[in-house]
Amino acid sequence: MNEILKVENLTKAYDDLKVLDGVDLTVSKGEVVVIVGPSGCGKSTFLRCLNGLEDIQEGSVVFNDEVINPFKGSPAKVREKIGMVFQSYELFPHKTVLQNMILAPMKVRKAKKKDAEKEALALLDRVGLLSKKDSYPRQLSGGQKQRVAIVRALMMHPEVLLLDEITAALDPEMVREVLDVVINLAKEGRTMVIVTHELSFARAVADRMIFIDGGKIVEEGAPGEFFDDPKTDRLKKFLESFSYN
Amino acid sequence: MGFEVLLKGNNMLRLLLGVWTALRISLVSVLISIVLGILIGSIMTLKNPVIKVITRGYLEFIRIMPQMVLLFIVYFGATKALGLNLPAEAASIIVFSLWGTAEMADLVRGALTGIPKIQYESSAALGLTTTQTYTYVIIPQVIRRLIPLSINLITRMIKTTSLIMMIGIVEVLKVGQQIIEANRKSSPNAAFGVYATVFLLYFAVCRPISLLSKRLEKKWEN
Amino acid sequence: MDTQVLISYLPRYVSAFFLTVRIGLIGIALAFLIGIFSAFCIHFKVYILSQVFKGYVELFRNTPLLVQLFFIYFGLPKLGLSISAELCGILGLGLLGGSYMSEAIRSGLEAVSKSQTESASALGMNRGQTFFYVILPEAFTLSVPAIVANVIFLLKETSVFSAISLMDLMFTAKDLIGLYYNTTESLFLLVSFYIVMLLPISIIGSILEKKVRYKMFGAN
Numbered sequence: 126m127n128e129i130l131k132v133e134n135l136t137k138a139y140d141d142l143k144v145l146d147g148v149d150l151t152v153s154k155g156e157v158v159v160i161v162g163p164s165g166c167g168k169s170t171f172l173r174c175l176n177g178l179e180d181i182q183e184g185s186v187v188f189n190d191e192v193i194n195p196f197k198g199s200p201a202k203v204r205e206k207i208g209m210v211f212q213s214y215e216l217f218p219h220k221t222v223l224q225n226m227i228l229a230p231m232k233v234r235k236a237k238k239k240d241a242e243k244e245a246l247a248l249l250d251r252v253g254l255l256s257k258k259d260s261y262p263r264q265l266s267g268g269q270k271q272r273v274a275i276v277r278a279l280m281m282h283p284e285v286l287l288l289d290e291i292t293a294a295l296d297p298e299m300v301r302e303v304l305d306v307v308i309n310l311a312k313e314g315r316t317m318v319i320v321t322h323e324l325s326f327a328r329a330v331a332d333r334m335i336f337i338d339g340g341k342i343v344e345e346g347a348p349g350e351f352f353d354d355p356k357t358d359r360l361k362k363f364l365e366s367f368s369y370n
Numbered sequence: 371m372g373f374e375v376l377l378k379g380n381n382m383l384r385l386l387l388g389v390w391t392a393l394r395i396s397l398v399s400v401l402i403s404i405v406l407g408i409l410i411g412s413i414m415t416l417k418n419p420v421i422k423v424i425t426r427g428y429l430e431f432i433r434i435m436p437q438m439v440l441l442f443i444v445y446f447g448a449t450k451a452l453g454l455n456l457p458a459e460a461a462s463i464i465v466f467s468l469w470g471t472a473e474m475a476d477l478v479r480g481a482l483t484g485i486p487k488i489q490y491e492s493s494a495a496l497g498l499t500t501t502q503t504y505t506y507v508i509i510p511q512v513i514r515r516l517i518p519l520s521i522n523l524i525t526r527m528i529k530t531t532s533l534i535m536m537i538g539i540v541e542v543l544k545v546g547q548q549i550i551e552a553n554r555k556s557s558p559n560a561a562f563g564v565y566a567t568v569f570l571l572y573f574a575v576c577r578p579i580s581l582l583s584k585r586l587e588k589k590w591e592n
Numbered sequence: 593m594d595t596q597v598l599i600s601y602l603p604r605y606v607s608a609f610f611l612t613v614r615i616g617l618i619g620i621a622l623a624f625l626i627g628i629f630s631a632f633c634i635h636f637k638v639y640i641l642s643q644v645f646k647g648y649v650e651l652f653r654n655t656p657l658l659v660q661l662f663f664i665y666f667g668l669p670k671l672g673l674s675i676s677a678e679l680c681g682i683l684g685l686g687l688l689g690g691s692y693m694s695e696a697i698r699s700g701l702e703a704v705s706k707s708q709t710e711s712a713s714a715l716g717m718n719r720g721q722t723f724f725y726v727i728l729p730e731a732f733t734l735s736v737p738a739i740v741a742n743v744i745f746l747l748k749e750t751s752v753f754s755a756i757s758l759m760d761l762m763f764t765a766k767d768l769i770g771l772y773y774n775t776t777e778s779l780f781l782l783v784s785f786y787i788v789m790l791l792p793i794s795i796i797g798s799i800l801e802k803k804v805r806y807k808m809f810g811a812n
Contacts, residue, residue, distance in 0.1 A: 201498060204497045217489070232506060281496055371670070433744070437748075438751040569663050
């Protein structure tokens, strides 16, 4: 398998506080890696290091044989190829759904408006939101906003998609509609790194599970093994905290 | 009740011309305030401590000083300190611009810092450069927050212009006073009718503008 | 600047300061009463009164205090309603301030979420209890920054009282400049006394605002 993202000895610290401590991870093309862990374990920070939203103190992030963190050259060029979706959607409130989607393709990829719109409409249709193309973000439900945010990221044709707790702010009945979109993306063979609290979703979508605790990868493995036969006590404890038996 | 005096001669026209004087001074001052306010407000978002102290000091001083006091400082103080014989209208435009700039700068600063950091990040995640992020994402949002507030500033400016009669500018209130004086004998009750009219004229000018500001604010909420 | 002149002017400024503060405070107290009552009527859509107060708020928010004072002081006597300059100042400030306070308190009332009201009634409180123990304190907290801003605004507005011959700070400065031409000293004292009056309130205001924000959102 050809590796697309390679993280070596990644260390992130705020002053003396080490949030991430020597994390190694390799992601192959078409692979879906799901990261879980207790709140404050550094999993979201880790994701933000992958596209350079956070600077790092040690180690490196290599994307397609190019070191992208610490930066050399323009961060925008790299981020174009690494899409990210946030917990709080972050649609642009002054633009309609369609305008939200075509802004970056037109300005960054210099796509023609007609082509960008055509592509956007096709993507909206796929996630069942074609009728909302002229709505403003405030007129959408949380689940709808998040589906738009996902397809907006797809408009840039990213080679890797980072999803940061994308259902954490949603009402329970809206979680499903968003996760279904992600599961379909996985079936298409998209490369994704996902941080989530939805364990049953993680199990369904992941090729590989990672458990981060205290800024380190504590355990990793295939989902079956990871959930049914955890090796470390810390992962056992973490998984038990989700069950009621 | 004293309204009849306004129908005499060109009295009503004079009153309306007085309104125009007030409006003209407000509009000039608002334009200056918006330009300088955007400039200073943007500078205020910088983290430089010297700039912070200076701008905060300026803002705080203007905020706690009555506009009337500022008017007197500039109008009489400038004459005395600089030996400058400033025309009253220039003095009032300077004062209202100083005041409006402070108000506007604070609004601009608030609008700029009020855009959540993650909006910048999500733009970056889409591959937009810093310039593109500001041009297409941040500034349009800032402008939409600022337009209703700037319109609101216009009404506050217009109301404040009533003070300029105190340094001798003949605006609507002063014209009213003159009309009352001139007709003291023939219409002894003119004060009621004329001041009621001035009252309503201000209302007629300011109310539509504040309505517009409220409408836009509602329309562009989040 | 001549220290001798400053000292000789000081007593006049001090008495003007207290006059300004006194009228200011009484006017602001009146503004509070009018504001709370009218906000209450508007918020609860009290028959007729809510319409009357809405009109009042719009009228006084969209006109300058100086014009209001001229109307009350010079206009109303022609209808047989004569009042002293001091009472006129208090009344004018109270009416102007009432319209601003009304807006501040009303938007506070509106901002208290419906779910708060519902959760209070779910706890078994009746409408009166809900209003006095839950909605009013919360609305008031939410309104604090706007109320403090209004207090500063109103104290500043007292400077137009000189136009109806009240011997406030502004009047004193104008008078002294006219009499002795000691412009620098007169203006210096004028500015100093306004700073003494308003800077503490402004500082308290920004502290309160931070506290309110902390109370509402848990962070600054």
